Amino acid sequence: MREAGAFLNELLRLEGRGAYTADMCSCGQTNAVAIYRCEDCADVRLYCKTCTLASHQSHPLHRIKRWRNAHFSSVSLKSLGLRVQLGHQPGEKCINSQKAWGDDFVLVDLSGVHELGLDYCGCESALPHYVQLLRARWYPATTVNPKTAATFRLLEAYHLLSTQAKVSAYEYYSALARRTDNTGAKTPKDRYTAFLTITREWRHLKMVKRGGRGNDPEGIPATREGSCAVECPACPLPGKNLPDGWEDAAEDKSWLYRLFLAMDANFRLKRKKVSSDELDPSLNDGCAYVVAEAAYKAHLAAFDKLPNDKSEHCNNHAAVNLATVKGATQLASTGVVSVDCARHEMKRPCSTGDLQKGERQVNADYILRSSLMQNAPKKLLVSYDVGCIYSKGFLVRFGKYGWDPPSQTFTWAIPKFHINAHRERCLADFNLRYLRGCGCSDCEGVERLWSRSNGASAITKExxxxxxxDYLDDIFGANNWIKVTNLPARLLTAIKKAVPERNAQVASFAQYEQALPASNIAAWKDAVETWERDSSKPNPFFIKRPAITQAAIKRQLAEEDALSLKAGTATALHDKCSASGMVIAGIELEEHQRRLKVDVADSGNHTTDIQRAKLVERQNLLRRRIDNWTQVQVLYMPGVAAERARFLAADENASLAYNVPLILPSAATTVSTRTLLNHEWRLRYAQAFDALGDLRGHLEVRAHLYKFKDRFARGQRANTRANTIIKAVDAKIDADAERYRAAYGALRTLAIPLVKTDWQARLLPLLQADIRHVTEAESGQSEGRRKLSWIWSSNASPEVPDASGTVQDTLRVEWCKSRARAMRWTEEVELLQEEMRRTVAYHQWAETRWFDLLDNTFPHHPDYREGANAYARRQAAMRSSMRKYCEKSWQYVKMWVCLGTNDDDSSIPDMESISPSDDEDHAAANSSDEDPFV
Structure with a gap:
């Protein structure tokens, strides 16, 4: 900055009197010495005391500087003799003025913490002191002899900062105190506790004011649950933005009136065991987003012991399990669970509640039911990251609670990112890409929404x-309002992208169909439509692959031995163990050796005597089992004893139990029978696929643990626990990789004598770079060039006679996916248009509602009635402006949607050039004497 010196010089010049060095004030009075300058007025001239007091009768909170000893120093208007008279016009005398109690009144403002000389009106018709303060736009800390107040402009500024920037009350008040005096020599009187009370009451009053309670004759006491929440205008809300007859809409249109919900827990918004509901009750108490506490606690007290449902058909979602074992001894709440609008990322009324022991279903059930009671339509899509587990016993649990079953029809789904952690069955049954009427919803918005509230976690924790x-209600309301104001641009941007993609996917599907036999398409179409109507029918997106597992192969070998014995063709050399049994036992011993070797290596030099004794006992037990097994092995492999002796003689460490060479048929240099080789081949082939399956599952678990740690683990203790669990999973991944490599090495050796040639199409050498999650790229690869590791595409599919059936299944699934892509993008275009219509209709409804609230209150107080009516008209005008802005922003949408479906599209404008602009309607919608939300 070349002009830094000039800027610095000007700043220094303002420390002095500048061009105003005259000793006498411009008023011309005798002895009127000009030594006072106001820091908050635009005028930088110096004035005398009399002129300063006269000009600040209406500005008692300005900061005054006095020129003395050749420099400026602070001086208060109170010390100069200024007194503020309430209950009268500025400058008007009160015949019965009353000083503030103790004449020690403190007013907190944007300019700092001020001590004022305050006089109340004591006339016969005088109002209560707190009312006099409120009419001066000063909010009192109490209604009885108030000694502290805060200006409305301060509260409005802090309200916005606390919801937008998550500024804590302590930090904000400390900044005001430092603004008053930053030397510590004249610290202003501490009013932090009073400031907390004022700001909390302010939040509540602003919320009920926006909820129309001041325009309702029944007032605040009649506030209904959820009635003060900022609603999502684009969601289907019966009675507000749905067309007449929507309940009876045909099946091909009824999906447009489905409500999309997303459930999720957040373990960042925790709370310590501070205070109690008796000492610190909620002012909102269920009128906005957080459920009423009394009923919620009663439900938890009654069903606290109800266990979570678990699934045997999906992965063990360790992120949820980790949450349940987190240390919570000093926490009253470990987080929150919420039900949100999934399409537009807004909080639903009465749809958030505390968690006590992790993400339990007993908590989630109550919150979901509470959300369903808030104006939900007949059809719902509910997305949950563990939806496959949660949905199974959903209605059964409702019965256990004694609740009536919900009247809505549910479709369950898993968010698009989270579904990658689930197994193939869930990928087919709960996939938003396949479910009809979902458009292109990803339902991950609930995760994105947490990022806007997590900044307050350090504040809410204390x-x-x-x-x-109450603070969470305020944050959620602010976030919702931001989303409402952004809807015109957001929906317009979405449909700009959706229409070209719809056209491309529909064309791609049409081309794909042309290359397929009509008979196949008819059968596939019938199957997929049947499943779409009834999800209990076979899912055409799912291919049931024959699985190869070690357990299955062991069972097959045992059955073959039984048949041989029955037929009298068995050649058993041992009365208790067949040839296949010997190989099975050898592979099991090999696994025990690997595990013991890892445990010994991990034990280190600081193991206790008990730990060392247990390791020695395990080695002794394993050695005895190996000795017994080798006695059987020599019967089926006569030359193996001499071979083992050579290994033991060559390596002194080979005598350790976990190093003893087992020398299975694949490792023997002596000739083994073809039967033994074939037995080991079958077992090793199954072992390889088993190891890959375990490896994939553990990689999924690790990916979720990393995500959980990044999102929720804060502090050394929590991070240490998370790292310990991740380290244990890493050890399992290493063990899976080692088991696979052992199986692969044996298969390569066995493939030569058995003349196996096609097995390497499904099994490849496992490199360290291959061991990565499905969403991870190889080191050095960008996202655009990322390639899937081969371990995720290797399926345990044995050689089956009906190869054409497998091909047909693959073609069917690809046809279903292509059809689903075309349908989802087509639905997305229709859904976006419906959401635009609903948004306009909601603003129209809200405008009418505010007009209906006119002249409802204060029939005998014209001034109060006028204020209530003015507020209702202002809110109605704001909704009218927002409606008009939406209509103007979306005026070309219908023509844009027709692009690609009409031959003549010359009249269609270029949508890339269309965007919401700051026109008059938009300016009107976003301008107000006070912020629309705050």
């Missing part, structure tokens, strides 16, 4: 229960 719930 709050009392009621303060925390």
């Amino acid at each position: 709050m009392g229960p009621g303060s925390r719930r």
